[in-house]
Amino acid sequence: MIKTERDRKTEKLEIRFYCGYKGEELPRSILIDNREFKIEEILWRERVLDHKSGKIKEVFKCKIEGEIVKIRRDECGEWGVSFSKDSTVLPKN
Numbered sequence: 001m002i003k004t005e006r007d008r009k010t011e012k013l014e015i016r017f018y019c020g021y022k023g024e025e026l027p028r029s030i031l032i033d034n035r036e037f038k039i040e041e042i043l044w045r046e047r048v049l050d051h052k053s054g055k056i057k058e059v060f061k062c063k064i065e066g067e068i069v070k071i072r073r074d075e076c077g078e079w080g081v082s083f084s085k086d087s088t089v090l091p092k093n
Contacts, residue, residue, distance in 0.1 A: 015071060015079060027060055027071050030081065037064045 014031040026045075030037045041063040048057045060071040068084040 013081065015081070025073075027062060030064065030069070030071075039064055039069075043068070 012031070012033055015027055016029045016031065016036075017025040018028045019025050026042065027039055029039055039062045043061045043063060045058065045060045048059055049055075050057055056075045058073045058075075060073075062069050062071060070082045070084070071079065072082070073079040
């Protein structure tokens with residue numbers, strides 16, 4: 001099970017992506033304090049225009065250990081993770 005918000009604040013977070021033959025990057029796992037959570041399924045993905053910044057974001061809704069997780073990746077390479085139970089967003093460290 002993925003940890004609670006209080007536990008997440010001090011953890012190191014990393015997302016591992018796979019780059020396919022067409023250059024499309026797909027998230028494959030999330031590392032939280034050196035523990036790997038494999039993405040079981042990508043439920044949907046969407047490209048979204050952020051009207052405030054004018055940047056395009058790619059959003060993935062994924063299933064990890066029975067929980068729904070959203071991964072957001074900006075066109076400049078910045079990313080964040082939000083967990084559906086508490087809507088906490090964890091930015092890249």
